[in-house]
Amino acid sequence: MNLVRRRIFLLKCLVIVVAIGSVATIFLWHRRLSDEKLLPQPPLATIQRGTLRVGSLVRSYLYYAPPRLPTNSPMLIVLHGASENAQTIRNVTGNEFEALAQKDHFLVVYPNGYAGNWNDCRTADSFPARTQHIDDESFMQDLINHFKASAHINTSAVFAAGYSNGGQMAYRLALEMPQDFAGIAAISANLPTPSNNLCTPAHIPIPILIMTGTKDPISPYNGGVESLFGKQSRGTVLSSPATVQYFTTLNNQTDTPQPYLLPHKQISGNTFVSVTDYNQPDQKEVMDYTILNGGHVVPTAHARASSRLGVVTKDVDAPAAIWNFFSRQIQPATGPHSFTG
Numbered sequence: 224m225n226l227v228r229r230r231i232f233l234l235k236c237l238v239i240v241v242a243i244g245s246v247a248t249i250f251l252w253h254r255r256l257s258d259e260k261l262l263p264q265p266p267l268a269t270i271q272r273g274t275l276r277v278g279s280l281v282r283s284y285l286y287y288a289p290p291r292l293p294t295n296s297p298m299l300i301v302l303h304g305a306s307e308n309a310q311t312i313r314n315v316t317g318n319e320f321e322a323l324a325q326k327d328h329f330l331v332v333y334p335n336g337y338a339g340n341w342n343d344c345r346t347a348d349s350f351p352a353r354t355q356h357i358d359d360e361s362f363m364q365d366l367i368n369h370f371k372a373s374a375h376i377n378t379s380a381v382f383a384a385g386y387s388n389g390g391q392m393a394y395r396l397a398l399e400m401p402q403d404f405a406g407i408a409a410i411s412a413n414l415p416t417p418s419n420n421l422c423t424p425a426h427i428p429i430p431i432l433i434m435t436g437t438k439d440p441i442s443p444y445n446g447g448v449e450s451l452f453g454k455q456s457r458g459t460v461l462s463s464p465a466t467v468q469y470f471t472t473l474n475n476q477t478d479t480p481q482p483y484l485l486p487h488k489q490i491s492g493n494t495f496v497s498v499t500d501y502n503q504p505d506q507k508e509v510m511d512y513t514i515l516n517g518g519h520v521v522p523t524a525h526a527r528a529s530s531r532l533g534v535v536t537k538d539v540d541a542p543a544a545i546w547n548f549f550s551r552q553i554q555p556a557t558g559p560h561s562f563t564g
Contacts (some may be wrong), residue, residue: 270313270321275369277362284334284366285309287321288374297368297380297405297553298330299546300363302389302413305340305350305451309333315386317525319542327550330374332366336388343400344390344422345415345449347458350388359392360400367403380553384408384545386521387441391415393469397470398424406430406552409543411442413449414466416553419458428474428507432548434541435463436517438533444513452531467499467511474509476501482513485538492516494536510548512539 274283283291303312312333313321320331337357340350352359363383370376383402385393390412395400397407399422414420437444440452446462461469482499494516501509514522518533522541 227322270283273369274282275362275365277365278358280357281336282337282362282438283309284332284337285313286330286370287324287331288330289325289328292330292374293328294375295377295380296374297382297549298332298367298374298376299324299329299549300332300334300366300381300383302334302341302383302385302392303336304387304389307339307388309335312389313384315521315523315528316542317523319523319525319540323542323546327546329380330370330376332370334362334366336392341385341388341392342395343388344395344420345391345458345460345541346419346421347456349455360395360537363396363400364403365493376552378403379458380405382406382408382549384410385412386410387412387519392411393420397429398422401427401429404429406549408434408548410521410541411436411439413442413444413446413460413463414469416446416459416461419460426473429470430474430508430548430552431462431470432510432512432545433467433470434512434514434539434544435466436514436533437463438516439519440531440533441519462472463511463513467509470509471501472555476503476506476509478503482511488537491537491564492534494534494538496536496538508548508551512544514539 270285270287272283272285274281300318301312303309324331337352340352342352342357342359367378367381371378381395383404384397390409393407393409394412394414396404413435435444442449442460444463446460446465449457449460480499480501482497484500485496487495494514497513497515499511514536516534517536520528520532520535522536522539524540528535
């Protein structure tokens, strides 16, 4: 049984066990569902705008700095998907990163891609960012340097999370700039195959969280040709299990931990979330969230997605899971410092 089939088989077995065990609690889940419908949307934060000159281009971004951000605070860069922008990814993630930043005292930056896209590792990309060889890596480095000077961030606690094309860009940062990031998260994205990969890996271990859906209509869970609903091919990508395996090998994670299912909510329908946490002592952590029957989406408590992108589970809140993962990789910030942008 190959890697992908074995993973799907194990997930289905876990789902059957959970389904049997949950029959007696349907009424309680129904009550929980009713309560969740009343949860308030996170309040909109005060977002600020900025620009940086990167080479011959002026690049733009949005950012949120909580009041009196402590010195040596972490910084999170959130990368939007294809044909989107900084505001879009705020909407897609339900503004949750800002609420988390307010609670846990970190800086959130939402850069804008070039013409709505990122120059990631895929050679088959036809985005202007790819065909014009836009230096997005320098943009990321300049953002880090800018906020190091202006907000006194902890440059040992800089993270990047990306969705779709942004997830592919996050992989590029993991492969080519691992020394600049304390951790990476990629949603709805698999590594490109060697023939479709223009990046030169540094072969340096890095903590990474990967979140993929088994029914993703754009980035195939089982690997193969990545496209926009059968059109505009982006070349071939590895399967999600093979992508996870690449990073577990890179990070010298030799154990095989057992996956476990997150508690299931009735509102999630036939989606279930399996988590495998590769976290041996003294090695960089790899965390795999596989969403059985999930689509090309960012699961959140409040945001919605087009039905064309597939089903959104409510069994996991991606921003909360990502920040929880990142926060484990750092020490708490200390020392007061007032930063207003």
